[in-house]
Amino acid sequence: MxxxxxxxxxxxxxxxxxxxxxxxxxxxxxxxxxxxxxxxxxxxxxxxxxxxxxxxxxxxxxxxxxxxxxxxxxxxxxxxxxxxxxxxxxxxxxxxxxxxxxxxxxxxxxxxxxxxxxxxxxxxxxxxxxxxxxxxxxxxxxxxxxxxxxxxxDGSQEGAFQWVTINYLLGKLGKPYSNTVGVVDLGGGSVQMAYAISEKDAAKAPLVADGEDSYVKELLLKGTTYYLYVHSYLHYGLLAARGEILKAGEGSDYSDCMLEGHLGKYNYGGNTFEASGSPSGASYSKCRALAVRALKVDEPACTHMKCTFGGVWNGGGGDGQKNLFVASFFFDRAAEAGFVDPKAAVAKVKPSDFEETARRVCKLNLKDAHATYPDVSEENIPYLCIDLVYQYTLLVDGFGVDPYQDITLVKKVPYGDSYVEAAWPLGSAIEIASSS
Structure with a gap:
């Protein structure tokens, strides 16, 4: 003491x-x-x-x-x-x-x-x-x-602060950018990607229209200058993406992404979408096709050398993205679906874990899903198939992560003898405390 x-x-x-x-x-x-x-x-x-x-x-x-x-x-x-x-x-x-x-x-x-x-x-x-x-x-x-x-x-600031938080807690700040980790933060309304890139790649960043956030933020942290690629994708957080995927499948009385036995509609952002399960049940392959369509992976507006989805520049990749930490709803759904210990602070998984679980979930009806996944809340169980399909599709088709690449799901990060929430507020506090 x-x-x-x-x-x-x-x-x-x-x-x-x-x-x-x-x-x-x-x-x-x-x-x-x-x-x-x-x-x-x-x-x-x-x-x-x-x-x-x-x-x-x-x-x-x-x-x-x-x-x-x-x-x-x-x-x-x-x-x-x-x-x-x-x-x-x-x-x-x-x-x-x-x-x-x-x-x-x-x-x-x-x-x-x-x-x-x-x-x-x-x-x-x-x-x-x-x-x-x-x-x-x-x-x-x-x-x-x-x-x-x-x-x-704005969302890009939240993404940047999340990157600062996790790299601070891991003791990476002050080290070369190649030693830092990349961060994907999946919220309800938006998803953020942030990782450090080289000064050379930062100079290649496309110009953005007036009023839009720039792709690269320059940060001075612990005596080291970082060029941080960061982008926030509005409408592609987990809850918002449900609506985008259901909208992509409009034209039918049922959704291929909803579990058999669920009848109802999905309300989000002032919009209502048909969300009843088909009598024949959900289809993993059809739901995945809808998720790819919703992500606009082949967006024709992509004029940059390399894009993620929706015509967005991907930052060029590099060492700062090789070690990926994935937060928020990714951890929650993995824990509820049983392939991550809910009491753990961090867990190593692969995107394929989301795919394998999604294939099993999408075959179930609503009653069996309740019995098989008791940790999923009543309001979320009908959407477990669509959520897991989307998370896999976002990582692999959206962000170009190899299905068998190790990624780290993170809820809290060890710091000394304690654990600290892997959330953006700490990054915001660090920026202010370091400049005051």
């Missing part, structure tokens, strides 16, 4: 006090439905920056990023990230020392709480009202803030 004296002891007492207060009010944090209330409550629990400190607070919300700096507490810096995405709201609290290493807050390396409301699910008008309330809250607080600090993170 570490022992502290003088300023170090006071610093440790302050850190423990923060943890104690968060722990004491944990139930309140869990049940608050309003992001505004959640924000104001957590801000009150964070240590206030001393008068001489220049730090503010970093707050980010599933595409919404609030505040430009981490709170400073002596030599340590705190960062608070709010991730209010399409499926829920989450708050992350991190503490960094002067070397940008994570420091425990009490007994935890990361404070994490999940609330129930997602900002994206509230609609544009309601979301903007909440964002404006946050601007006013920060303006009236002791934290430094400006109205334009409350902004919307």
């Amino acid at each position: 570490r022992r502290y004296s003088g300023a170090g002891a006071r610093q440790q007492q302050q850190t423990e006090a923060v943890a104690d207060r968060v722990h004491r009010y944990r139930r309140v944090l869990m049940v608050l439905l309003s992001p505004v209330l959640l924000i104001s409550f957590v801000l009150l629990l964070m240590p206030r920056a001393p008068a001489s400190a220049s730090g503010g607070v970093l707050l980010a919300v599933g595409g919404r990023r609030w505040g430009p700096r981490a709170v400073e507490d002596g030599l340590n810096k705190y960062a608070v990230i709010f991730d209010a995405g399409s499926s829920g709201s989450r708050v992350h609290v991190y503490c960094f020392d002067e070397n940008l290493d994570l420091v425990p807050i009490g007994k935890e390396i990361e404070l994490f709480k999940q609330a129930t409301a997602g900002l994206r699910a509230l609609g544009t008008q309601r979301s903007e009202e909440i964002l404006q309330a946050v601007r006013e809250l920060l303006h009236d607080s002791s934290f430094k803030s400006q109205p334009n600090w409350v902004t919307v993170l």
Whole structure:
């Protein structure tokens, strides 16, 4: 156990006090439905920056990023990230020392709480009202803030932060780009691909139209410049892709991707799709053909040397993409389908594992699928065939991964004696803490 004296002891007492207060009010944090209330409550629990400190607070919300700096507490810096995405709201609290290493807050390396409301699910008008309330809250607080600090993170920024998170936790930052790992993050509405490329390949990046995100981001991390290829594919997250695949199969009263015995429609993004299973059951081969069509793999608009899907440049490949870490829904479905231990933090698999499982699932009717895969939730079981088919197709046909290449499914990454969520908020915190 570490022992502290003088300023170090006071610093440790302050850190423990923060943890104690968060722990004491944990139930309140869990049940608050309003992001505004959640924000104001957590801000009150964070240590206030001393008068001489220049730090503010970093707050980010599933595409919404609030505040430009981490709170400073002596030599340590705190960062608070709010991730209010399409499926829920989450708050992350991190503490960094002067070397940008994570420091425990009490007994935890990361404070994490999940609330129930997602900002994206509230609609544009309601979301903007909440964002404006946050601007006013920060303006009236002791934290430094400006109205334009409350902004919307685009998908490519989330992808870049995810790459920073995983490579930071693996101890790859500061090393040559060829030693880093590539990241695929499959969310509900979009999927991001990010990996480091050479300066030479970065110079070949195609120009993009006004208003579109550039393909390459230049990052300076731990004294090393990285050229990060990153792209976010809107409409190709797992939940959105269901709609794209069902739309590709329109024209029939049934879907070749849905399990026999399921009757109903699929609603996503304000659209409704026919999602009833055929009396003859789902067909792996037909569903896969629909998934390839939905991905627009042979998009004629692809004028670049090499593309992924939908006419998008693939970054050129290279060493930064050889070691691939795959996160979010990839891990969840693999665990629910039984070929990954749900209690594991990371797992080595191959894309072919998704294919083999999809072939078995698509043969089942709804009742048998319930019995065979009890870990899949009631609302997701009818879509297990389409989900697994899509995940395999995305990796192999979309991103060009060899079916038998080893990839790493990741939920949490070992860091010292702890495990940290492999999520983009930490990457956002690192960027801010390293520049403040």
